[in-house]
Amino acid sequence: MRLAAAQVIIIGDERTVVLKRMSDKQIEHAKSELHELARNLWWSWNPSAQSIFQELSPFFWEHSNHNPVEVMNWISGSELHGRLQDPVFFDRVSSVCKTFRAYMNQKGTWGSKNASPLKKSPVAYFSAEFGLHESLRIYSGGLGILSGDHAKSASDLGLPFVGISLFYRQGYFNQQISNDGWQQELYPVYDPLKLPLTLVKDKKGNPVVCTIEINGTFVAFQAWAVHVGRVTVYLLDTNLPQNDDRSREITAHVYGGDQTTRIAQEIVLGIGGVRLLRAIGTNPAVFHMNEGHSAFLTLELLREQLQAKKSLEKAEAYVKDRCVFTTHTPVPAGHDRFSRDLMNTAFHKFSEVSGLSIDHLMGYGRIRPADINETFCMTVLALKMSRAANGVSELHGRTSVQMWKDLYPDWNKDEDPIGSITNGVHINGWASPTASQFYSRTLGPKWHERIRDAKYWQKSIESKKISDAELWALRTSLRRELIEFARKRLREQHLRHGGDGLGVYENFLSPDVLTIGFARRFATYKRAPLFFRDMEWAIRMLNNKEKPVQIIFAGKAHPRDDAGKHFIQEIINMTKRLDMFGKVVFIENYDINVARYLVSGSDVWLNTPRRPMEACGTSGEKVILHGGLNVSTMDGWWREAFDGKNGWAVGEDATAPTDHEQDDKDAYSLRTILETEIISLFYDRGKDGIPHAWLKRVRHSMASLIPQYNTDRMVVEYTKKYYLQKKK
Numbered sequence: 185m186r187l188a189a190a191q192v193i194i195i196g197d198e199r200t201v202v203l204k205r206m207s208d209k210q211i212e213h214a215k216s217e218l219h220e221l222a223r224n225l226w227w228s229w230n231p232s233a234q235s236i237f238q239e240l241s242p243f244f245w246e247h248s249n250h251n252p253v254e255v256m257n258w259i260s261g262s263e264l265h266g267r268l269q270d271p272v273f274f275d276r277v278s279s280v281c282k283t284f285r286a287y288m289n290q291k292g293t294w295g296s297k298n299a300s301p302l303k304k305s306p307v308a309y310f311s312a313e314f315g316l317h318e319s320l321r322i323y324s325g326g327l328g329i330l331s332g333d334h335a336k337s338a339s340d341l342g343l344p345f346v347g348i349s350l351f352y353r354q355g356y357f358n359q360q361i362s363n364d365g366w367q368q369e370l371y372p373v374y375d376p377l378k379l380p381l382t383l384v385k386d387k388k389g390n391p392v393v394c395t396i397e398i399n400g401t402f403v404a405f406q407a408w409a410v411h412v413g414r415v416t417v418y419l420l421d422t423n424l425p426q427n428d429d430r431s432r433e434i435t436a437h438v439y440g441g442d443q444t445t446r447i448a449q450e451i452v453l454g455i456g457g458v459r460l461l462r463a464i465g466t467n468p469a470v471f472h473m474n475e476g477h478s479a480f481l482t483l484e485l486l487r488e489q490l491q492a493k494k495s496l497e498k499a500e501a502y503v504k505d506r507c508v509f510t511t512h513t514p515v516p517a518g519h520d521r522f523s524r525d526l527m528n529t530a531f532h533k534f535s536e537v538s539g540l541s542i543d544h545l546m547g548y549g550r551i552r553p554a555d556i557n558e559t560f561c562m563t564v565l566a567l568k569m570s571r572a573a574n575g576v577s578e579l580h581g582r583t584s585v586q587m588w589k590d591l592y593p594d595w596n597k598d599e600d601p602i603g604s605i606t607n608g609v610h611i612n613g614w615a616s617p618t619a620s621q622f623y624s625r626t627l628g629p630k631w632h633e634r635i636r637d638a639k640y641w642q643k644s645i646e647s648k649k650i651s652d653a654e655l656w657a658l659r660t661s662l663r664r665e666l667i668e669f670a671r672k673r674l675r676e677q678h679l680r681h682g683g684d685g686l687g688v689y690e691n692f693l694s695p696d697v698l699t700i701g702f703a704r705r706f707a708t709y710k711r712a713p714l715f716f717r718d719m720e721w722a723i724r725m726l727n728n729k730e731k732p733v734q735i736i737f738a739g740k741a742h743p744r745d746d747a748g749k750h751f752i753q754e755i756i757n758m759t760k761r762l763d764m765f766g767k768v769v770f771i772e773n774y775d776i777n778v779a780r781y782l783v784s785g786s787d788v789w790l791n792t793p794r795r796p797m798e799a800c801g802t803s804g805e806k807v808i809l810h811g812g813l814n815v816s817t818m819d820g821w822w823r824e825a826f827d828g829k830n831g832w833a834v835g836e837d838a839t840a841p842t843d844h845e846q847d848d849k850d851a852y853s854l855r856t857i858l859e860t861e862i863i864s865l866f867y868d869r870g871k872d873g874i875p876h877a878w879l880k881r882v883r884h885s886m887a888s889l890i891p892q893y894n895t896d897r898m899v900v901e902y903t904k905k906y907y908l909q910k911k912k
């Protein structure tokens with residue numbers, strides 16, 4: 185019998201009675217439930233579950249970057265037994281596990297009602313990176329975060345779904361900045377046994393090992409299952425003793441190495457992914473290629489059909505009927521291209537096995553199949569072999585059609601060959617615990633079941649169910665949390681650089697000052713230094729006595745992007761200037777954890793991509809729920825979301841003839857908006873010290889944007905438009 189809460193919280197003598205009533209069996213049961221919970225990333229979007237692991241060992245929780253598996257590994261069985269004898273703690277554990285069970289067994293999900301044709305044949309979602317949690321570093325940036333959020337919403341909605349990616353043993357790098365402001369990349373090796381990964385085994389209990397042809401040889405790989413609520417993501421891993429050293433290294437780093445490694449990774453992901461699904465008996469109805477990296481999967485599906493003696497024409501039609509493709513960037517270098525030589529080497533064996541010549545294969549990756557001057561492009565392959573394709577915002581969809589219009593010579597302008605679905609974020613996962621508790625308290629505990637309900641948010645937020653005082657209190661707490669976090673990290677950085685970590689750091693940043701956040705990959709088109717284009721102005725804004733601003737930066741540059749690293753150096757130099765000291769800071773090693781603090785604590789989220797390079801952008805969507813306001817160029821999601829009152833637009837909805845001109849114009853626009861609108865509005869306080877006009881904007885931002893820019897809406901859209909719908 186399980187104890188109810190009321191029976192447990194008993195003081196005095198009766199406590200012993202309660203202890204007796206929690207039998208060893210009950211405690212053992214709770215222990216095994218906790219072990220299972222640690223291995224399901226459901227905890228990553230449930231703060232009450234996280235707090236249990238954190239309490240078990242605050243030290244290992246911090247040390248492991250918030251990884252419950254490590255915490256559970258470090259706690260001995262007898263200690264855990266002892267801890268669970270505390271009736272209050274025991275009760276919390278049972279309550280969280282009960283909620284988890286209820287989630288896992290939930291009937292009547294959106295998916296069961298609206299996606300039943302997929303029940304036996306799920307959606308297989310292929311992505312080179314998955315940003316699920318900071319402790320599982322198999323992501324580099326926005327693409328990975330999107331995949332992770334897609335999987336979490338698929339779970340919440342009850343959509344039949346499996347994910348396919350790679351297990352990068354050394355992950356994406358850890359960033360440190362040297363004394364002269366240059367990014368250093370560190371690659372710690374991760375032990376799968378310390379991560380929420382389960383080796384995929386067959387019915388007899390033997391590891392499932394598949395092979396693929398890469399170059400002249402066969403490469404073996406295994407797979408790790410990551411449980412993400414109700415769905416599973418499989419991570420393929422070539423680090424097996426039967427492979428030669430080179431092959432073992434294929435899956436070592438996120439986008440690691442040269443073109444040879446790159447193509448090998450993409451063969452593992454695409455071709456290997458299909459083979460794994462076959463080996464475990466999963467028969468997907470839809471293969472969703474999230475970005476072109478996984479597009480080789482279409483060649484494997486083709487090979488299967490040809491092997492089954494289908495004609496080439498029928499085989500191609502079969503493949504095309506089952507695949508959908510999402511493209512993610514208008515940056516030309518973001519589309520993988522491989523030379524014929526490289527294809528010839530890498531696909532040598534596959535070509536033999538499939539009976540498709542290298543030149544025939546090349547044709548699928550070229551706009552004009554016989555044009556020997558064209559390299560093999562993964563995006564072209566994906567576009568040719570899918571029944572539907574989309575960009576990730578309305579503008580990006582249109583930009584993509586222009587980019588690839590040569591593929592569609594008979595495109596009639598009524599129906600775009602590349603559509604669009606605008607990205608969102610997984611609200612439960614991004615809501616900081618403070619914000620989550622705030623909504624539970626003010627709107628009731630079921631608020632997160634109403635994410636997509638526009639009327640609900642309109643009513644709850646704009647009808648002042650939440651008072652200005654409460655909303656401002658939330659903003660003040662979140663800003664304080666960010667600043668304490670930043671000070672802690674800055675102190676650690678200072679210590680590493682040989683400082684004493686004392687003194688100055690307590691005075692870094694101020695919890696009362698308008699706080700601007702800028703954090704994302706340091707790709708140059710995102711223009712991190714735009715704020716400083718007029719230095720005299722920047723110094724004046726930062727040092728204004730009555731109405732100061734402060735700005736917090738974070739972000740990694742790709743290891744081979746020296747221009748991006750120069751941008752980081754430029755920012756680091758700002759942080760060291762005496763006239764900006766403590767007002768401009770850079771937090772090292774941007775990851776999901778750093779992001780969570782920044783998107784919740786910043787008053788203003790600054791986003792300055794050079795239009796139309798952003799595709800969508802999602803970090804600004806994470807600030808909405810926390811009451812931050814977006815200030816962004818008219819690109820990606822913001823171009824659709826901005827309505828004149830829910831944030832601010834930088835520059836125009838148009839592109840200047842040169843980059844330099846564009847940068848000048850946008851920087852000027854940013855300065856004007858900040859100085860004449862944003863800063864004055866933030867400091868325009870009532871007698872009660874509250875900026876009522878500012879909060880009016882915050883409310884409008886929440887009510888108009890929360891129900892739209894989330895992955896529940898996005899996954900529903902994918903399901904209705906692409907997963908269930910076949911092309912006519």
Ligand SMILES: *Cc1c(COP(=O)(O)O)cnc(C)c1O
Pocket residue numbers: 324325326327329703704705774775776779800801802803804806
């Ligand atoms: C949200 C997020 C991103 C994406 O940021 P954009 O501004 O959309 O490019 C990248 N990295 C991390 C860690 C994130 O959390």
